[in-house]
Amino acid sequence: MRPVDDTAPVFAPLAEIEPLLRGPRTQIVRLRDERLRSALSHAWSNVPFYRELARARNITEQPRDLSEWPTWNVVDLRDTIAAHPPFGSLYTGEGLADVSIVNSSTGTTGAPRLFPECRVDGSGLERMYRRYVEFMGITKRDVACVTLSYGLSRAAWSFTRAIESIGATLLPASSGKVTPPEKLLAILEATGATVLTITPSYLAHVTAVAKEIGFDLSRIPIKLLWTGGEAAAPGLRAYLTEAWGASAVMIYGNTDVSWVGVECAASRERHGELGMTVFEDIAMIEILDERGTPCPEGEYGELVVTSWARRSTPRIRFRTGDRGALSTEPCACGLSTVRMLPIAGRVDDGLRFHGQTIWPSAVGDLLTRHLGGPAEFLLELRDADRVGQQELVAWVDEARARAVGAEAIAEMLRSKLNVRFDVRLTPSSELAARTGAGTDKARRVITPAQRSEG
Numbered sequence: 001m002r003p004v005d006d007t008a009p010v011f012a013p014l015a016e017i018e019p020l021l022r023g024p025r026t027q028i029v030r031l032r033d034e035r036l037r038s039a040l041s042h043a044w045s046n047v048p049f050y051r052e053l054a055r056a057r058n059i060t061e062q063p064r065d066l067s068e069w070p071t072w073n074v075v076d077l078r079d080t081i082a083a084h085p086p087f088g089s090l091y092t093g094e095g096l097a098d099v100s101i102v103n104s105s106t107g108t109t110g111a112p113r114l115f116p117e118c119r120v121d122g123s124g125l126e127r128m129y130r131r132y133v134e135f136m137g138i139t140k141r142d143v144a145c146v147t148l149s150y151g152l153s154r155a156a157w158s159f160t161r162a163i164e165s166i167g168a169t170l171l172p173a174s175s176g177k178v179t180p181p182e183k184l185l186a187i188l189e190a191t192g193a194t195v196l197t198i199t200p201s202y203l204a205h206v207t208a209v210a211k212e213i214g215f216d217l218s219r220i221p222i223k224l225l226w227t228g229g230e231a232a233a234p235g236l237r238a239y240l241t242e243a244w245g246a247s248a249v250m251i252y253g254n255t256d257v258s259w260v261g262v263e264c265a266a267s268r269e270r271h272g273e274l275g276m277t278v279f280e281d282i283a284m285i286e287i288l289d290e291r292g293t294p295c296p297e298g299e300y301g302e303l304v305v306t307s308w309a310r311r312s313t314p315r316i317r318f319r320t321g322d323r324g325a326l327s328t329e330p331c332a333c334g335l336s337t338v339r340m341l342p343i344a345g346r347v348d349d350g351l352r353f354h355g356q357t358i359w360p361s362a363v364g365d366l367l368t369r370h371l372g373g374p375a376e377f378l379l380e381l382r383d384a385d386r387v388g389q390q391e392l393v394a395w396v397d398e399a400r401a402r403a404v405g406a407e408a409i410a411e412m413l414r415s416k417l418n419v420r421f422d423v424r425l426t427p428s429s430e431l432a433a434r435t436g437a438g439t440d441k442a443r444r445v446i447t448p449a450q451r452s453e454g
């Protein structure tokens with residue numbers, strides 16, 4: 001068995017580390033680099049996955065700099081789980097006796113990925129969660145309700161641990177299937193709840209139900225809407241914070257890399273516009289382009305996370321698939337830590353066609369303007385008859401686009417994006433079945449590879 005070392009870094013409470021986070025950047029960078037060096041040598045010596053990953057790229061010695069370590073993503077994660085079931089070779093722990101809880105991915109594609117939390121990570125995680133909730137202004141006098149689903153997925157459990165770490169009172173409501181909105185509102189009022197952890201779409205639903213049944217939201221003293229699970233557009237955030245008379249805060253985190261960023265008060269006031277602060281003594285972020293080269297500050301690319309929040313499973317250069325950017329400009333709130341600017345979708349949303357990247361969001365925006373309102377659409381990249389030739393079909397909701405016509409839309413897209421689309425109008429119901437319209441993740445792009453996967 002690999003000896004589980006107890007030299008894991010101790011994440012200082014907020015009050016202790018705050019002077020450093022507000023001091024000159026050189027100080028926090030020095031601490032980050034020290035923690036990073038230790039995480040890298042620990043990962044190389046104790047986590048088999050990284051040597052396997054390196055060997056496959058003909059790397060035999062521990063790379064000196066982070067930039068020389070291989071990057072990896074969810075595909076490698078699936079591979080290691082398949083090769084070393086049930087968890088992959090990513091952990092220092094030996095077996096289930098070392099594991100306190102097992103969570104699972106919620107992804108709708110592929111086999112579920114199991115994530116163990118090793119006992120050795122418990123105290124470090126608790127300190128990290130506590131830092132986050134202190135930073136958000138949650139105290140032991142708060143009553144915090146969790147409306148994420150308690151089940152195999154991780155989020156509700158992390159939020160719960162965070163709330164418990166500060167000694168606040170927990171209301172484990174779970175989702176609407178367990179506690180319907182009317183009942184949730186009644187419980188929030190009866191307990192005088194002050195913090196609500198919730199996905200933006202469920203919050204919008206609960207808000208609508210309150211309006212419908214004539215429930216006055218000012219009866220609930222909620223001060224903080226802690227949203228997770230998905231990003232909320234600034235307009236929706238403004239509406240929800242106004243309706244509840246509360247501030248909204250977002251964190252960036254997922255089961256793969258744990259928690260990485262959190263909005264400061266200044267960013268919250270601007271509905272997340274300033275992005276999220278990264279506690280650099282716990283995690284480090286890089287932004288890489290398609291070739292794996294670092295993007296200049298402020299430019300968007302793939303968000304790549306290195307995190308040593310969990311000693312049993314340091315995550316070195318995990319490619320998240322999220323489009324992000326960084327800023328080291330001092331924040332309006334006085335922090336000098338690096339900020340992740342607001343996430344701008346997924347990197348794989350972009351479609352490569354004839355040497356150009358086409359963003360579905362740009363196509364959607366043009367359609368909305370041209371058709372005088374939002375229209376369902378789907379972009380499909382197809383292999384044409386001739387070898388190496390591809391064509392790009394834009395399926396557009398017929399009911400919306402009939403008056404304008406397919407040819408005029410194709411001409412408009414060609415003139416704006418300099419790309420020839422084969423525009424085809426299709427009934428709303430057929431299109432909705434293919435895009436998954438109305439669900440939280442509508443599909444906008446289909447490529448030949450995705451089609452063959454089914």
Ligand SMILES: [Zn+2]
Nearest residue numbers: 264266331333
């Ligand atoms: Zn700030």
